[in-house]
Amino acid sequence: MEIFVKINDKTHKDFFGLLENNQVLKVNGDIFTEYTVTEESYPLDEIKLSAPCEPSKIVGIGLNYKDAVEKTNASTPVEPIVFLKPPTTIIGPYDPIIYPAMSKVVTYEVELAVVIGKKAKNVSEDKALDYVFGYTIANDVTAKDLLGKYGPWDIGKGFDTFLPLGPYIVTGIDPSKLRITMRQNGVTTQDSCTCNMIFSVPYLIGYVSKIMTLLPGDVIITGTPAGASELKIGDVLEGSIENIGTITNKVIGG
Structure with missing residues (x-):
């Protein structure tokens, strides 16, 4: 490691x-x-x-935890729900999240982030982990009231500062059974395990690589467990993943 x-x-x-x-x-x-x-x-x-990498793209995966599906009474996806976030959403592990004036409902989501280590196209699931450089922590911030308002998820997911990332890239760990938590103002709101993912990390890499070429430094954020909630200006968010660390971000007004 x-x-x-x-x-x-x-x-x-x-x-x-x-x-x-x-x-x-x-x-x-x-x-x-x-x-x-x-x-x-x-x-x-x-x-x-700083944020530990500069990806050409961030590939997001929606509704990928069994506990989140159960809590929201949603249908279990039969294939990954894929979206993109622009690289300009990225901030460092301790930088402030800016609450955009356009939105009135902003939420957080702690997620395991996979950092790709080499060019990947049409990768098989059994070879997928060979293309991973390491893992870090992401907070997928979303303007919920703008999500889908104009069609795709781009606006709700795409504001500057909407992807705190870090604090490190850790290599050589097993992504399949890591505790993942979020604390909002000191209160634990998300507490789960990556073992609750619907689609595993190898499956996601294989699936995404059949759609688009993944380049070194690209990031796949793999979904969030139950408990993601609304944030307010002044909140302090602490996203943690076992064997990786913690990112801490304060929410400020724009």
Whole structure:
């Protein structure tokens, strides 16, 4: 298992690092192809973490947890519900979420995010995990009152700051049985396990790769468990996934 971060140094230049014993070792090169770990280090508690990757696209999966289906009395999907979020929705793991003036009902959704490590097209399910670089945490923020108002989900899903991501990319973990939780102002509102997914991570990679080519750094957000709720300005959201960490984002007015 390795833990990668993206940090912003004093010159305001982003670069990747490898986390070891609360020290971040600067990485030269491309973490998805070839890189070297340098001796230049930064204490983790003295640096600002950025979102850990810059995807060309974020592929979202809707209604993918059994407990969420049961709570909403929805029909179980027979195939994945796919949508896209633009890269401009991404913010860092501790950056503020901006409540858009256009919306009056905004919700949060903690999700396991899969970071693709190499180009994937028409991938078989049994080989799908070979194309994964690692995993991180996402909060899929949504303007519910705008969702589908003008057709697709693009408007409701697409506002700037609507995808906090991080804090790390963790490699080599099993995505099939991780505890996943969300706390809203200190109160746990979502508490489940990735074992409750309807469509597994390998299945989703295979399915999506048959539709569109996935590139290194692309992200699949894999759905959210029951308990996703409305947020308000001033709220503090803490999304956590076992073996990955926690992202903490405050909601502010636009």
